[in-house]
Amino acid sequence: MNIAISASGPSLDAQVNPRFGRCEQFIILxxxxxxxxxxxxxGQSAGGGAGIATAQYIVKEGIGxxxxxxxxxxxxxVLSAAGVKVITGVSGNIRExxxxxxxxxYSSSDQANVGDHFGMSKGSNR
Amino acid sequence: MIISIASGKGGTGKTLVATSLARSLMDTYSVTLLDCDVEEPNVHLFINPEITSTEEVTIKVPQVRQDRCNHCGKCSEACAFNAIAVLGDTVLTFPELCHGCGACSYLCPRQAISETPYRIGTLEKGSVAGIDFVKGQLDIGRAMATPVVRRVKQCRSDEGITLIDASPGTSCPVIEAVNGSDFCLLVTEPTPFGLNDLSLAVEAVKQLGIPCGVVINRAGRFNEAVEQYCRKENIPVLLKIPLDLKIACLYSEGITLADGLPEWKMEFKQLAERIMELIGERNCNTQR
Amino acid sequence: MKEIVILSGKGGTGKTSIAGSFAALASSKVLCDCDVDAADLNLLLEPSVEEEYDFTGGLLAFINADICCQCNLCTQLCRFSAIKDFKVDDIACEGCGLCARICPVKAIDMKSNVAGRWFVSKTKYGPLVHARLGIAQDNSGKLVAQVRQRAKQIAAEGDLDYIISDGPPGTGCPVISSLTGADLALLVTEPTLSGAHDLERIIQVCRHFGVKAVVCINKFDINELNTRKIEQFCNESETRIVSRIPYDAAVTEALMQAVPVVEYTECNASEEIINLWQNIAFLLKDKNDVGNAGLKNGSF
Incomplete structure (x- = not known):
């Protein structure tokens, strides 16, 4: 089944983006x-609820x-309700x-690993 | 008559002016004092009112009846705030993002969404020595101040004088607090920050079409820039409160000028009279 | 890269003066003005704008009078009383779009609204990201997020040590947006009843969002009894006080000259602000301490 990776660039050599909701692009692989x-x-440009908008958007891609x-x-x-496994704490090169x-x-996490609004300002190189 | 007290910059003395004005006018007028700085309400610290009622401030958020819902997703599509999501046969709602617009429930083809109150803050009513007092307070962790301000403003009085203490800045909650006032008092301090933020506040009240006047707090040897600005903009400087250790001490203890230095009562009464004159001059055909 | 945000709850306690001094003291940093409502940090730092962007806030409804059939349905349904005489009041409109969806003749469009501008500037202390929200605009939180995001990016690209953010007053939308995910919040208070009251609320906000907070009491000597009350409260709520800055006329003089006080003169206040920055830098270095052990939502 396909997976989605929050990406800092449009290739497998880009870094995993630490942000989910406010991430500019996803790699569906x-x-x-x-x-x-x-x-x-x-979903990233939403005034509020970017994580929700993003999750709804990528769930439509039929990812696992x-x-x-x-x-x-x-x-x-949202992701859990759609039966999508969430694997957090991923960093580095996407291919790796x-x-x-x-x-x-990796094991999936049962709950959020950060609080509300965490990604509102997180940069790409933390 | 409604007089709002705003400032642009924080900490310039809005609350001191609002409470001193209330305590100076209470003998002559019936005074209603509304604390619309719902993020950090402080008026009560200066007037120590007896609180007679407390209620919750709520907005209406969606509640989905699972037995009626067919998961068509129209509600989620309609929500501009991402506060409702439909995934397979699950509907998730996120009340902290909801603005209470009612689009989801109105547009639901199966009438499966009703609305339920969701608490975002509190409203306290009370009084002290002839002043009716209302305070709104946003709950910790809640972002939406404007609906709480709106609720407090509903408690304004048609009789006597209503004074509204607004929050700093020029964004929605401030506009909500000031909008509809007969006059807006802008409290500033003679520093570059004070002047810069005063000019923003002036722009805002002009856009709302509300006449305004300035109070210079901590006035001293640097007033000229502010006074020059006011002359240029044709805004009257109605009162100067000097930079004075005694006043600073009173403020730090939460004591109004009318209570701590009674000679100021006359100044504030005259301030109110000037405001009434100014409003009279500007709309001599109104119901006054 | 470590991000510190300066907050206070109550306005006018000295956030921007301290942020301006930190700008002069910190070695490798980007500055960020999150008070997009009434931005003042630029007045101390004399920025020259290098990049300028429109900020698109939410949507606003617009009624095309040529198409409108004056059925009044939108007016009846709008929860924000934003439609009067078949015209939209931009100030009241929250952009929910219900009117556009229900208009039987499709006379209403939702249009995106340029709600402000934001800038990347050069200052003699380093880059500054700042913004100007339009009067009466919504979505200040989103603009704050945009400003912070750009500051992060600059810090990452330049491998800078610190992001120093000057925050807005209050506890609502823009404050939450300035605070969440920061490494440390410096809460600047003053020994007045209002200052103490507002400090209690902003400490709770920091705790709610799981951000470690430390306190600085500015002008601590103008009312030492209140200072002791604040100290006692901080002690009880396990919030560390990292500095007590004495009242000093030089601070106002520096402000009148629009210069950070540590650059203006050597005085008691500037000496203490130098100490404060050293304390902050130390706290940010000590990873264990800046963790959120024992705090709610303390998962990062």
Whole structure:
């Protein structure tokens, strides 16, 4: 099943973006074939509730898991309700993160790993 | 008559002016004092009112009846604030993001959404020595101050004088507090920050079409820039409160000028009279 | 990269004067003015604007009078009383879009609204990101987020040590937006009843959002009894006081000259502000201390 990765750039060599809701783009990737597409995040510009808007938006891509740095409580709730696994604390190169995911090195989190509004100002290099 | 007290910059003495004015006018007029600085309300510290009632301030947020909902997603699509999400057969609501516009419930094709109150703050009413007092307070962690301000303003009186203490700045909660006043008193201090923020506040009240006047607090040897600005903008400087250790001490203890230095009562009465004259001059055909 | 945000609850306690002094004291940093409503840090730092952007706030309804059939349905349904005589009051409109959706003749459009401008400027102390929210505009929180995001980006690109943010007064939308996710909040208070009252509320806000807060009592000697009350309260609520700045006429003089006080003169206040910055820098270095152990939402 496809996975979504919050990305700092439009390629597998870009870094994982630590932000979820306010992330500019996602990489939607099939871990078997490593085929991917880049999805500009329409949810990021929301005045409020960017995490919710973003989660609803990428859920439509039919994904099974999200790899990101930080995910707040609202987005986590939406993703969980849609049956999407949320894997937080992911950083570094996207290709390497996907390899770690495939080898089962990540476990999904049952709850948000950051508080409300966390990503409102988080930069790309924390 | 409604007089609002605003400033642009914080900490210039809005609350001191509002409470001193109330305590100076209470013998002559029936005074209603509304604390619309709902993020950091302080008026009560200066007048020590006896609180007679407390109620919750709420907005209406959606409540979904699962038995009627067919998960069509129209509510989520309609919500401009991302406060409701439909995922498969689950509907999630996020009341802290809801503005209470009612779009989801109105547009739901199956009438599956009713609205339920969601607390964002409190409203306290009370009185002290002839002053009716109302205070709004936003709950900790809540972002939306404007609906609380709106609720406090509903308590204005049509009789006598209503004084509104606004929050600093020029954004929505301030505009909500000041809008509809007959006059706006802008309290400033003679510093570059005070002047800069005064000019923003003046722009705001002009946009609302409300006549205004200036009080210079901590006035001293640096007043000239503010006075020059006021002359240029044709805004009257109605009162100067000097930079004075005695006044600073009273303020720090939460004592109004009318109570701590009774000679100021006359100054504040005259200030109110000047304001009445100014309003009379500007709209001589109003119901006054 | 560490981000410190200066807040106070009550306005006028000296946030911007302290932020301006930190600008002069910190070595490698970007400055960020989160008081987008009444921005003043620029007055101390003499910025020259290098980049300028429009800030698009929320949407506003617009009624096309040529199409409007004057059925009045929008007026009846608008919860914000924003439609009068078939015209939208921009100040009251919250941009929910209900009117546009229900208009039977589709006479209403939702238009995006340029609600302010934001800037990246050069100052002699380093880059400054600042903004100007239009009068009576909504969405100040979103503009704050935008300003902070850009400051983070500049800090990341330049490998800078600190982001120093001057925050707005209050406890609502723009304050929450300035605070969340910061490494440390410096709460500046003064020994007045109002200052103490507002400090209690802003401490609760920091705790609510899981941001570690430390306190600075400005002009602590103008009312030492109130200072002791604040100290006692901070003690009880386990909030550390990192500085007590004495009242000093030089602070106002520096402000009149629009110069950070530590650059203006060597005086008691400027000496204490130098100490304060050293304390802050130390706290930010000590990772364990800046963690959020024991605080609500303390998960990062």
């Amino acid at each position: 099939d871990p078997e074939t490593m085929q991917f597409k880049v999805l500009a995040n329409t 898991a999200v790899l990101t740095g930080n995910c707040g409580p609202n987005a986590h709730q 993160a996907v390899e770690l995911y495939k080898s089962g090195n």
